[in-house]
Amino acid sequence: MLRIRAVEFVRRMRGASQPHLLRCEDGGDYVVKFQNNPQHVRVLANEMLAGRLALLIGLPVPLPAFVEVSPELIAGNPLLELEIGSRRERCAAGLQFGSRFPGIPSQTLVVDFLPDRLLRRVKDLAPTFLGAFVFDKWTCNCNGRQAIFYRSVDQEGSAYSAALIDHGFCFNDGDWSFPDSPIRGIYPRRLVYESVRGLQSFEPFLSRVENLETSELESCVHDIPAEWCGEQPPQLLRLIERLYERRRRVRQALIDARNSSLAPFPNWA
Numbered sequence: 001m002l003r004i005r006a007v008e009f010v011r012r013m014r015g016a017s018q019p020h021l022l023r024c025e026d027g028g029d030y031v032v033k034f035q036n037n038p039q040h041v042r043v044l045a046n047e048m049l050a051g052r053l054a055l056l057i058g059l060p061v062p063l064p065a066f067v068e069v070s071p072e073l074i075a076g077n078p079l080l081e082l083e084i085g086s087r088r089e090r091c092a093a094g095l096q097f098g099s100r101f102p103g104i105p106s107q108t109l110v111v112d113f114l115p116d117r118l119l120r121r122v123k124d125l126a127p128t129f130l131g132a133f134v135f136d137k138w139t140c141n142c143n144g145r146q147a148i149f150y151r152s153v154d155q156e157g158s159a160y161s162a163a164l165i166d167h168g169f170c171f172n173d174g175d176w177s178f179p180d181s182p183i184r185g186i187y188p189r190r191l192v193y194e195s196v197r198g199l200q201s202f203e204p205f206l207s208r209v210e211n212l213e214t215s216e217l218e219s220c221v222h223d224i225p226a227e228w229c230g231e232q233p234p235q236l237l238r239l240i241e242r243l244y245e246r247r248r249r250v251r252q253a254l255i256d257a258r259n260s261s262l263a264p265f266p267n268w269a
Contacts, residue, residue, distance in 0.1 A: 035095075060124070133185055210248055
């Protein structure tokens, strides 16, 4: 897994975990979440694990990375700070979680909302969001499904690409539990589900999750730092055991969502 050093502060980013955009030694820009973020230190472990799991089943997520942030970079950039309640706290130095920004910030338009006419034109729209729904059911993502849409600034009129982001609340944030609900994980823009006709519409992602081997899941927690896991780091392995147990329950979770009061799949006969 990529491990790189941050060399330059770019800007602060939006979000409850208060991430920052940092340029790293490989020339790429990374959205970095810090160990002392105002949510929970396990957000970093969740992001790394979820990002690896998503890549494992073929979902479009930004490349996850371990980002080393030096005390010197923190000291030299006053904006590298967090708002913790009513006080401000410097971002922690050390090993943090980073996700690769999709392109060069000055040359890439990134939005989190598109009107329907543009949303319908997003590349691979249906497989992206149907795969995301399978993933969110499996991992019990307790946050609303987050996605960004991006294109080059000099290609006005071209279709956007989508990337799935912000997985800190998978596994129920810092609790590492699975409080399932039929309506959890449903994307509010229902047009992304118009192609659903039945369980087969969620392929190949459903079968990929169901057929995962224990060794594949264990590889996804390799080298996640113990300090990202809170007070009981061994629970990370138990989390993997739970994910392995849950993989064959996703099919029923999709059926339960279909039968829920929200009825998210209008064309599922």
